Amino acid sequence: TDATASAADSDSNPMKDAFSKYAAYLNDLNEKRERVVKASRDVTMNSKKVIFQVHRISKNNKEEVLEKAEKDLAAVVDQYISRLVKELQGTDFWKLRRAYSPGVQEYVEAATLCNFCKTGALLNLDQINASLRPLSDPSVEPLQINVLDYLLGLADLTGELMRLAIGRISDGELEFAQKICSFVREIHRELMLIAPKMDDASDMKTKMDVMLQSVMKIENACFSVHVRGSEYIPFLGSEDTNFSLLGVPEIE
Amino acid sequence: TDATASAADSDSNPMKDAFSKYAAYLNDLNEKRERVVKASRDVTMNSKKVIFQVHRISKNNKEEVLEKAEKDLAAVVDQYISRLVKELQGTDFWKLRRAYSPGVQEYVEAATLCNFCKTGALLNLDQINASLRPLSDPSVEPLQINVLDYLLGLADLTGELMRLAIGRISDGELEFAQKICSFVREIHRELMLIAPKMDDASDMKTKMDVMLQSVMKIENACFSVHVRGSEYIPFLGSEDTNFSLLGVPEIE
Amino acid sequence: QSLEKQFEEFRHQLEDSGSLRERIRSVALEIESATRLMHSSLLLIHQSRPVPEVLETAKRQIGLMRELFSRLAEITRECPGQYYRYHGDWKSETQTVVSLLAFMHWLETGSLLLHTEAEEKLGLNPDEFGLDIEDYLIGICFMSNDLPRYVVNQVTAGDYDCPRKVLKFLTDLHAAFRMLNLRNDFLRKKFDGMKYDLRRVEEVYYDVKIRGLAANGEKTGEQNDQAQS
Amino acid sequence: QSLEKQFEEFRHQLEDSGSLRERIRSVALEIESATRLMHSSLLLIHQSRPVPEVLETAKRQIGLMRELFSRLAEITRECPGQYYRYHGDWKSETQTVVSLLAFMHWLETGSLLLHTEAEEKLGLNPDEFGLDIEDYLIGICFMSNDLPRYVVNQVTAGDYDCPRKVLKFLTDLHAAFRMLNLRNDFLRKKFDGMKYDLRRVEEVYYDVKIRGLAANGEKTGEQNDQAQS
Amino acid sequence: QSLEKQFEEFRHQLEDSGSLRERIRSVALEIESATRLMHSSLLLIHQSRPVPEVLETAKRQIGLMRELFSRLAEITRECPGQYYRYHGDWKSETQTVVSLLAFMHWLETGSLLLHTEAEEKLGLNPDEFGLDIEDYLIGICFMSNDLPRYVVNQVTAGDYDCPRKVLKFLTDLHAAFRMLNLRNDFLRKKFDGMKYDLRRVEEVYYDVKIRGLAANGEKTGEQNDQAQS
Amino acid sequence: QSLEKQFEEFRHQLEDSGSLRERIRSVALEIESATRLMHSSLLLIHQSRPVPEVLETAKRQIGLMRELFSRLAEITRECPGQYYRYHGDWKSETQTVVSLLAFMHWLETGSLLLHTEAEEKLGLNPDEFGLDIEDYLIGICFMSNDLPRYVVNQVTAGDYDCPRKVLKFLTDLHAAFRMLNLRNDFLRKKFDGMKYDLRRVEEVYYDVKIRGLAANGEKTGEQNDQAQS
Amino acid sequence: QSLEKQFEEFRHQLEDSGSLRERIRSVALEIESATRLMHSSLLLIHQSRPVPEVLETAKRQIGLMRELFSRLAEITRECPGQYYRYHGDWKSETQTVVSLLAFMHWLETGSLLLHTEAEEKLGLNPDEFGLDIEDYLIGICFMSNDLPRYVVNQVTAGDYDCPRKVLKFLTDLHAAFRMLNLRNDFLRKKFDGMKYDLRRVEEVYYDVKIRGLAANGEKTGEQNDQAQS
Amino acid sequence: QSLEKQFEEFRHQLEDSGSLRERIRSVALEIESATRLMHSSLLLIHQSRPVPEVLETAKRQIGLMRELFSRLAEITRECPGQYYRYHGDWKSETQTVVSLLAFMHWLETGSLLLHTEAEEKLGLNPDEFGLDIEDYLIGICFMSNDLPRYVVNQVTAGDYDCPRKVLKFLTDLHAAFRMLNLRNDFLRKKFDGMKYDLRRVEEVYYDVKIRGLAANGEKTGEQNDQAQS
Numbered sequence A, B: 001t002d003a004t005a006s007a008a009d010s011d012s013n014p015m016k017d018a019f020s021k022y023a024a025y026l027n028d029l030n031e032k033r034e035r036v037v038k039a040s041r042d043v044t045m046n047s048k049k050v051i052f053q054v055h056r057i058s059k060n061n062k063e064e065v066l067e068k069a070e071k072d073l074a075a076v077v078d079q080y081i082s083r084l085v086k087e088l089q090g091t092d093f094w095k096l097r098r099a100y101s102p103g104v105q106e107y108v109e110a111a112t113l114c115n116f117c118k119t120g121a122l123l124n125l126d127q128i129n130a131s132l133r134p135l136s137d138p139s140v141e142p143l144q145i146n147v148l149d150y151l152l153g154l155a156d157l158t159g160e161l162m163r164l165a166i167g168r169i170s171d172g173e174l175e176f177a178q179k180i181c182s183f184v185r186e187i188h189r190e191l192m193l194i195a196p197k198m199d200d201a202s203d204m205k206t207k208m209d210v211m212l213q214s215v216m217k218i219e220n221a222c223f224s225v226h227v228r229g230s231e232y233i234p235f236l237g238s239e240d241t242n243f244s245l246l247g248v249p250e251i252e
Numbered sequence C, D, E, F, G, H: 001q002s003l004e005k006q007f008e009e010f011r012h013q014l015e016d017s018g019s020l021r022e023r024i025r026s027v028a029l030e031i032e033s034a035t036r037l038m039h040s041s042l043l044l045i046h047q048s049r050p051v052p053e054v055l056e057t058a059k060r061q062i063g064l065m066r067e068l069f070s071r072l073a074e075i076t077r078e079c080p081g082q083y084y085r086y087h088g089d090w091k092s093e094t095q096t097v098v099s100l101l102a103f104m105h106w107l108e109t110g111s112l113l114l115h116t117e118a119e120e121k122l123g124l125n126p127d128e129f130g131l132d133i134e135d136y137l138i139g140i141c142f143m144s145n146d147l148p149r150y151v152v153n154q155v156t157a158g159d160y161d162c163p164r165k166v167l168k169f170l171t172d173l174h175a176a177f178r179m180l181n182l183r184n185d186f187l188r189k190k191f192d193g194m195k196y197d198l199r200r201v202e203e204v205y206y207d208v209k210i211r212g213l214a215a216n217g218e219k220t221g222e223q224n225d226q227a228q229s
Ligand SMILES: [Mn+2]
Pocket: A109, A156, A157, A159, A160
């Protein structure tokens, strides 16, 4: 009977053939996803190291520390992002986004932190993406960090900048701290306008709340230095106004 | 002054020396943890594949399917568990447990499922551990799966057995289903006594609830077959009692 | 300044993608609405209306459906490579469409609507805007969920051969699904459900068989295996 | 049968480990209690009691503490290789102990209690039952949290050289911590807090300095940098 | 001053609306209590008590119910245009009342209690204090949830014609609901649940039919379709 | 001075109540452990082991249970009027005990274990240390949750009269509970769950009845309604 | 028939109310977007931009805002007496608008934006589409949350008189709120938060005062209490 | 029958305990309201109103408070031995009352309101309806939470001796609390918070001291240590 012909163990069964294809597709996809997740974890871990390197900055070792951080950051790109790019070669970047997004966000955080310390300006998405382009095989579409991951990374950046600002005030670099304060305020203001338009607006909302806390922590620190510094200015006169920017070296 | 001597940039600073050691320790630990997590993910993914292979069982292909499953399981050990073992060589297994526990649990699930289908009995922890011993360098303490991970894997096993039982009933293997039912009931009863004594008792509590659901799903399926089968026995007489174990082959 | 400019640009991009998403959502809503009508027509099958009549009414939506999917494709053409960015906005609707088409196809031919056939029916060009395989598979599981109800109602209406045919189909389908390696995700959960559909159909088959109701039907049934009419 | 036997065995093992844990918890409670007494004594430093007197009272607990830790070591000796299985049961207590010992050590010597020194003070043998490095580091952060309060109260009591000494110490400590690469965990959070301690001490130093209160103190202070007395 | 005056006024308004809400809550509690009694009486239907007897007991609460609703209407008359401000305080109770009344009505007449009929039964004047349409619809869904249980118990008690009658009613009701374009809200969720009720009743009808139990009943049943007695 | 004296006294009182609570917790843990053994024995009922054998094993824990409860009573005797201060420390364990005892009692006698009977079984003297009524009621709800599973397994084992008996018992129990005016608390939630147990047993009874399996059993069953053996 | 007719009618009504809600949601989204722009402009106040300049930019949105609210009013005019039915769809946006307007008003006049003034600014006619009092009050609480940050940044920018003025305003506002008898709801929670704002401003005032920075400001400040410029 | 009788009895008991709880809740609400008024009056202390005037207004509520507590006692007299069964219904209100009374007492006498004094003020008879010790202690912690704010505002208003006095009081109080062996509960958490109050007061004292503002105050302060006026 033809019932037998279509039984599960027959070879010429079109359904079976089709499902072999589906099975192969799903297996490939899962394996690729696993490899991407692993590459992303590596990117995360090593980007975090770069961020810690930047936090080792102090008044006197700026160039040295940043130089090392940039070298490490370049290594992240060469060793880990390149692997991510290789895995994603020719795939739909959006389909696997959830697998690599954490790593990319952390990389954005590290790269923009380095850049801000060096230049005082925000590293653009275009600049980051331009630097990634050489990693891809020129024949396929190159991995480009998307706006969302960039903005999510930027949101986390403000937390690191807050830590940096507190440290800089301790080190007497009040001007640097104020620069950070303005910069973070500006990012916060800009992101506030954009946040609800993002694909995953609720994630971003939480990050915005944390960000406002960071801004206010910096502002409170600046306030504290300011009132303390203002107290004796009437008495000391104006010739010694820099005295309020007390730092470690003054101890010795 | 000696203040200068103990400054952060001096070379003979004992604090700095000590912290270099701490830093190295933390770096090594983090890197090892990352490698272990990755190995564990591989173990998980490939154990899941073995489980799916077992679910391909049917009345007529039992040996064939289980043979392949066992081969795949052996491959999981050779390729992935061995890597896990290598990473953990000589480390404190408990310190990194959270990093590898998911993989080990999934492996226990796969190994006990295979074994039950083949022998109808529970694969012991000792048996599993004996099979892992050759993987370790004989000079160091070998990785041994701990009771907790074994029991957590066993708890998940009952979910797979439930799926198997439903399938076996469809395939007319009512006796097999009843065997599964008894087996799962026994595991449930035994685990119930043990669950509150486990290190992470609250995790286990959730698993126990799911397990009871699985037991009841099997029982309900057996009930359903039974009442249906009983309906016409008075009419048909007793010579055809196996008729209730209807399976696919009967269709043709 | 440059910072502001960059964010200005982002805002434009996000607004563009926001409005794109809105257009997609609106098409998806129309798909949902057409699906609802198709489903409504198809439901009459449970009230033992003649298959050809039911299919005819249900098929009336196909033209519209194709048009809606071609509009989706058109919209995503504006953002090449971003199919999966917006995928969440139409996937659930698409899964339901697949389940209905597959049910209709089975009623007509007695065989499974394959992935490529589904794409064809919806007028999709897989190079440009294809049918995601997981969506297809989930749709098939949804279809399987409706079969026990269909069998029960058919038997109630006196069609005693129906259980045998559905059982054979569902057994094959289940065997085919078992070839897949699934993650612990939605698809796996749906596939688990298929086991229960199979069992229910089997029970009905048993009920019919044991009462000798299926006996005659089995012979005449063989002839009509290709299509139910 | 064999299944039952295996579970019987598991039950024994779990009961053994349960009772082991109970013994550990009970020692940990005693450590907590001894720590509380030590802390209580040490708190008098904020009321400007003489350092030697305060230290003497606080040190009275050290003997007991060593004994308790040796009991912990003894218990874990029964389950070799499982230090980290039970670690959660004593780690928080140990962190507090470290913070107190490190504060006392600083009061005595003006320098940081190193990890190996902490192990020595507690009579630990690192090959067998050591002090986890993260516990040590967290303990040090806890100690840092108490320094601003100490400085404020010292200045209130008229010791104007204290801010300088603490500031130097804390600056070095902070620099040392910055060498570490931390995960986003509890230790990192604690380390973030250290920044605020540093800032607060700096502010007090500034208050003292700007009023010329620190001027004389600085000279005489140099001599006593090794230890406050 | 003007700030104070404003807040003084606010206090009055908030207190007024607070006490209004309290009065509403208290009436709602009484409605809930009367509903509970009505429900209790109605439950005996599942134990195969004669319909007229069950209905009679249940109907005893209707007088009280009308009075309570007229008190609600009276209270809201004090705050014209704010029906929906306090609606949340009585809606859940009202939905349950509707479900019971509709079940009783079906037992009596075999047909659906219409919205206007429900308002009449509760003595509501729709111009002033009507029955919200969504509350009515949700109540109908609740009633549907009880039908499968009723059918199962009737068949157990030997009434083999019941499944056919309920199935017809529920099929019509489900079809009517399908005409509505529901939002993704509570009502939609409840309606989605109705298909399980329908399915279950179909299954029971199948059970009865395949065993030849429904055969005779079908004829005699026709006569009694108007009302069960 | 007087402040110190007051706190000295507080310390004593808090330590006393703390150690009392510790002793209560430790007895409660033992109760929990004995309950677990009893429960484990009782579970064999689902594997169709003979009732007397199962009951015998389960009852072995009762002696210990009585002793543990008498220890609880003894401890609370030290703090008269404070039963409810520490009630939270044993209530959950007690509820489980009640559910097991009630299930065993029903297996033996076919009737509900009354509150006073439960107190007797546990050797409680209500004037001194009684069984809280809500704990008793919650325990009864827990027992109800186990009945559907029992019925299913009994039918599978060929006892076709079981559903009828359980249904009668559960219907009466449910009716009795409905008389209570419950607050919106844990007990209410548990009671609301009981209707699903009732429904499930009704369904099983239906399955047995419609297949004519219950027919004979009904007659012989009447005689054995008092106790299952 | 009559059942079908009824549901036909329901479909119309539900569709009408559905599309009404959609229109409301769309206006609410536009309000949200305009609010966001206003907020963004207003944030520049923290960077010590001159008040008039900041206010001017922020005020640019007011025209649009009025228009949007008049559109809301127009829509609700179609469903008289149902303001509160749809209230949930615009209330959160309205609260934010109120908070911004009240902050701007305070910057200009140093006094609280009254409820009627808020209605005026938004062009609302209270007889027809007013500003709900609770929405107004919640908006005022939101504004209060922004004041500590403002004070801190003003002092940093050298305006030492700001804390005094804000403290006075906030103290009065807090006292006024205390007159209200709030239920345990969202407004109550927001108001409870206000005391932390008050406390923080007190602390800032303390910081300024103890350093003698507020001394002169106090005198000149009196003159400018009406408005900051 | 006996089952019904039992449940009949349960219904009575549950209703009795329900209505008792309702009466308790209603008294507790009145206590809360009187507390709110007392608190409101007391808050003026932060605006530097004269202590005697503030105290006088606050004390006006005490008579009512005593009456309310005597009503509570009366109600619990109906259910002897069940104080702790209903304790949760008044404890939070009582804690707040204690905190206010203790603050007022400190303002008057400079010393801590003792537990027995608190009972006296509230007219409680400890043999019958006493003040739970933990409630008393939690109330004291609440009072401590208000002291930093008080100190900050007093210094702002020019009372430079206040920090010294509060610091001494809080140091003693904190030392007394440290004697207690607290469990890990709410009280412990509140007490842990007290150290932040202490720290803040130390900081304010430091601010005053380093600026030489406290110098003279210290001498004259000694005389007024008994009471602030
Ligand atoms: Mn980060």
